Amino acid sequence: MHPITKPTLLLDEDIAHANIKRMSQKAQKHNLTFKPHMKTHQSAHIGDWFKAEGVEAITVSSVTMANYFAENGWSDITIAFPVNLTEIETINDLAEKVRLTLLVNSTFTAQQLQKKLTADVDCYIEIDTGSKRTGIPTEDISTINQLLNVLKGVDKLSWKGFYSHPGHSYNARSMEEIQNIHQTVAWKIKQLRSIVSDSTSSYEVCIGDTPCCSKCTNFDSIDAISPGNFVFYDLMQYQIGSCKVSDIATAVTCPIVDRYPDRNQIAIYGGAIHFSKEVLETINGLKHYGWIAEKENNGWKIMDNDTYLMKLSQEHGIIQCSDTTFDRFAIGDTLMVLPVHSCLTANLLGRYRLLKSQEEIISFS
Amino acid sequence: MHPITKPTLLLDEDIAHANIKRMSQKAQKHNLTFKPHMKTHQSAHIGDWFKAEGVEAITVSSVTMANYFAENGWSDITIAFPVNLTEIETINDLAEKVRLTLLVNSTFTAQQLQKKLTADVDCYIEIDTGSKRTGIPTEDISTINQLLNVLKGVDKLSWKGFYSHPGHSYNARSMEEIQNIHQTVAWKIKQLRSIVSDSTSSYEVCIGDTPCCSKCTNFDSIDAISPGNFVFYDLMQYQIGSCKVSDIATAVTCPIVDRYPDRNQIAIYGGAIHFSKEVLETINGLKHYGWIAEKENNGWKIMDNDTYLMKLSQEHGIIQCSDTTFDRFAIGDTLMVLPVHSCLTANLLGRYRLLKSQEEIISFS
Numbered sequence: 001m002h003p004i005t006k007p008t009l010l011l012d013e014d015i016a017h018a019n020i021k022r023m024s025q026k027a028q029k030h031n032l033t034f035k036p037h038m039k040t041h042q043s044a045h046i047g048d049w050f051k052a053e054g055v056e057a058i059t060v061s062s063v064t065m066a067n068y069f070a071e072n073g074w075s076d077i078t079i080a081f082p083v084n085l086t087e088i089e090t091i092n093d094l095a096e097k098v099r100l101t102l103l104v105n106s107t108f109t110a111q112q113l114q115k116k117l118t119a120d121v122d123c124y125i126e127i128d129t130g131s132k133r134t135g136i137p138t139e140d141i142s143t144i145n146q147l148l149n150v151l152k153g154v155d156k157l158s159w160k161g162f163y164s165h166p167g168h169s170y171n172a173r174s175m176e177e178i179q180n181i182h183q184t185v186a187w188k189i190k191q192l193r194s195i196v197s198d199s200t201s202s203y204e205v206c207i208g209d210t211p212c213c214s215k216c217t218n219f220d221s222i223d224a225i226s227p228g229n230f231v232f233y234d235l236m237q238y239q240i241g242s243c244k245v246s247d248i249a250t251a252v253t254c255p256i257v258d259r260y261p262d263r264n265q266i267a268i269y270g271g272a273i274h275f276s277k278e279v280l281e282t283i284n285g286l287k288h289y290g291w292i293a294e295k296e297n298n299g300w301k302i303m304d305n306d307t308y309l310m311k312l313s314q315e316h317g318i319i320q321c322s323d324t325t326f327d328r329f330a331i332g333d334t335l336m337v338l339p340v341h342s343c344l345t346a347n348l349l350g351r352y353r354l355l356k357s358q359e360e361i362i363s364f365s
Numbered sequence: 366m367h368p369i370t371k372p373t374l375l376l377d378e379d380i381a382h383a384n385i386k387r388m389s390q391k392a393q394k395h396n397l398t399f400k401p402h403m404k405t406h407q408s409a410h411i412g413d414w415f416k417a418e419g420v421e422a423i424t425v426s427s428v429t430m431a432n433y434f435a436e437n438g439w440s441d442i443t444i445a446f447p448v449n450l451t452e453i454e455t456i457n458d459l460a461e462k463v464r465l466t467l468l469v470n471s472t473f474t475a476q477q478l479q480k481k482l483t484a485d486v487d488c489y490i491e492i493d494t495g496s497k498r499t500g501i502p503t504e505d506i507s508t509i510n511q512l513l514n515v516l517k518g519v520d521k522l523s524w525k526g527f528y529s530h531p532g533h534s535y536n537a538r539s540m541e542e543i544q545n546i547h548q549t550v551a552w553k554i555k556q557l558r559s560i561v562s563d564s565t566s567s568y569e570v571c572i573g574d575t576p577c578c579s580k581c582t583n584f585d586s587i588d589a590i591s592p593g594n595f596v597f598y599d600l601m602q603y604q605i606g607s608c609k610v611s612d613i614a615t616a617v618t619c620p621i622v623d624r625y626p627d628r629n630q631i632a633i634y635g636g637a638i639h640f641s642k643e644v645l646e647t648i649n650g651l652k653h654y655g656w657i658a659e660k661e662n663n664g665w666k667i668m669d670n671d672t673y674l675m676k677l678s679q680e681h682g683i684i685q686c687s688d689t690t691f692d693r694f695a696i697g698d699t700l701m702v703l704p705v706h707s708c709l710t711a712n713l714l715g716r717y718r719l720l721k722s723q724e725e726i727i728s729f730s
Contacts, residue, residue: 005451006429039679061680062634064371081680082622084634085697086370105623108696133681134623134632167678257447258470258499267499269427269449273712273730277642313532314404314708315426315446316498331473332450343679347638348713365638 001358004334007274008253009345011232011352014298015249017049019230023213024053030219035059035078037208037228040343042363043352044072046231059208059226063087063094068364070098077101080163080208080226082126082134083109088116095119103163105135107150110157117156124163124206125151127192129185131167138164138188141195148196161203161223162192169211172240173283182212190221214242234342235280235291246299250352251336252290252345254317256329264321266329270337271315276344290337292319300338309337366723369699372639373618374710376597376717379663380614382414384595388578389418395584400424400443402573402593405708407728408717409437411596424573424591428452428459433729435463442466445528445573445591447491447499448474453481460484468528470500472515475522482521489528489571490516492557494550496532503529503553506560513561526568526588527557534576537605538648547577555586579607599707600645600656611664615717616701617655617710619682621694629686631694635702636680641709655702657684665703674702 020036027034036050037059047058047069057076060066063084066077078101083091094100101122104110125147126135136143151159166185172178189205196203207213208226210233219225232250233243254270281287290309293300306322317337321329329335339345346352351362385401392399401415402424412423412434422441425431428449431442443466448456459465466487469475490512491500501508516524531550537543554570561568572578573591575598584590597615598608619635646652655674658665671687682702686694694700704710711717716727 003451005449005455006427062371081634082632084370084620084622086368086620086699090370106696109623112697132628133676133678133683137627255449255451257449258474262502263497267447269446272641272643272709276637277644277709278637279642311498313498314712318498331471332477334451344637344642347679 001353001360004253005255007270007349009349009352010251010253010336010355012249012299012355014356015247016046016231019233019247019249020049020053023227023230024050024055026213027225030217032219032222033057033204033206033224035206035208035224035226036231037061037080037226038065038069040228040231041346042068042365043361044069044364045361047072047074059228063090065364066094066100070094075099078124078163078206078226079103080165083113085109085112085116091121092116092118095121101160104147104151104157107147110147110150110154113157114154117154120156120158122158122160123151124161125159127162127164127189129164129166129188129207130181131165133165133167135164138192141192144192144196159203162189162205164189164205164207166207166209166212169209170236170240172211175215175241178211178215178241182216183218185212186218186221193221210237211240211242229343232342232346235338235340236278239280239282245302245338248300248338248342250342250346251293251300251338252349253334253336256331256333256335259329259331261326264323264326265310266319266321266326266335268317268319268335269315270317272312273314274345274348275309275312275317275337275339276341276348277312278341278344280340288340289317290339292325293336293338300336302338366718366725369618370620372635372714374714374717375616375618375701375720377614377664377720379721380612381411381596384598384612384614385414385418388592388595389420391578392590395582397584397587398422398569398571398589400571400573400589400591401596402426402445402591403430403434405593405596406711407433407730408726409434409729410726412437412439424593428455430729431459431465435459440464443489443528443571443591444468445530448478450474450477450481456486457481457483460486466525469512469516469522472512475512475515475519478522479519482519485521485523487523487525488516489526490524492527492529492554494529494531494553494572495546496530498530498532500529503557506557509557509561524568527554527570529554529570529572531572531574531577534574535601535605537576540580540606543576543580543606547581548583550577551583551586558586575602576605576607594708597707597711600703600705601643604645604647610667610703613665613703613707615707615711616658616665616703617714618699618701621696621698621700624694624696626691629688629691631684631686631691631700633682633684633700634680635682637677638679639710639713640674640677640682640702640704641706641713642677643706643709645705653705654682655704657690658701658703665701667703
């Protein structure tokens, strides 16, 4: 392998494999269909690791991503994003090739699909279980029923059930908070099922957030899960309580370009175009863009709580060091940053260097 | 042109041309060498617009970007980033082809360059005029003199002067604050010049931040300017006071995918992988990721202060609307978002649709 000269995304494939296996086994244990979200890694190569665990259906967040994975051998794809009607041509083309599931959240969209679909597709109604991002609030039974009625009249659309991303679990900061959010989500879904069950034939409910899928065990009212971030995890998930630091599978290696002894700071080649500007606030009120890590056994170890990526401009990163860590960094060497949000970092860097095999693999972005 | 189906970066080339011409004429008027920073647009095509204004030397923020512009006909390139020693091979190759200027900020780096440079390069010492990002503090004369002495012994390195990015001007929120920061920067440079002038032959001082270069008129102690963002400007610059809304040359057109009448919110295809997560806090304490714009004459107009991009996940954007704007947005249509930070948005989208010519051009990223 050529030496590292630019910000480079390292991927510990052993950790990623273990994360995939753990979630896959959990799905099996709870009789859940496992439809992992591919948005985090966006890589056909990593997709194959899921295939090796028996995964047959996947979730993506855009039509472009659906196309990419269809071209790479996946034939059952859910686009977990409200239908983008401007991409109807690509959707029709794709639906000719694979089993495609869309999220249809409004009667307007359903009516447009009646006019514009030329191939058969499945759909979920997205329900909002508390995140207030997209979907019909679970409590809004009349709107859900109204949409269900309209969907019956859309010739090429088969309604398969409900989908929800309980993204508000990202606000949790403890196991107890994750459990509380999940219990409320599960309760809302159970209520919805008890009402909708009378009027319609059997259907499935799929949810997909990494905190609840990682840590909760009650999936009574749920049939499928579609988490994505868990394949890599990151500092945000660690802070939420979804994972241990040793479960984090990616780190960014960055060249050290300058040192400032007066303020215990290090300048690295690694900025907002590598990490994004996702900021994490610790319980102590410290805002940062990543912790600095060192290798330990087969995993990562955070150096200390006083050594972190404190400032980002386009390509510059400034690392605040502690008294004990500053002297360990020399200009011309590299260091490792554990990212706050691995999905955004992976999207920006677009390629991975596998830690064990030293292979380089790319993503589609 | 094909219709817009994904988040698409529109570039009003008339506004960009006017921004380039204005800065170019200002440089001429004040006898400043104009070395525009290419990091904002990262596009050879847009680089040619600068060439048409007589620009001969450019500034970039990475070795990769220097290579790209060298391959596209530029022969005088400053890499405004502390030398990344891990890229020494590429630096040597590049220095064979173009006049290359590096930032050398430490005796350690200078000594390494003495060992490793195989081609002649120029260098600036980066001085920190208050931003506390990189460079030697202007006041630290002994370190500067020590480095100047070491540089004399580096065979292939010719010292050309001082470089500074007064990035703390980004904290300004009024003309008065911009002026105050610039006056302090100019005063610090003047002091430095008066001290260093005795010991060394003539040299130049280059500074490059968009707020001061856009709004200030006293460049007595300065020989060259290298601003970058001004080519597009953005909401951050508008809030700082560097530009008018009608000077902002880019907007992102996004498909509308869902509507939430209960909370006056719109969901768009357009998320953190398109806008980055650069957040702007208004003087009223509102945090947002962009204002929503509509066309007006030949420029943009912000719809109103209550219509803004309030939440971003990977591909979803949620727009908070006012009572009057909500009904103007329909699923399947598109809307325009003025980005908070055009550099990061341009880097993420990687291509431009020119508004007047309808041509599509790409950047190197």
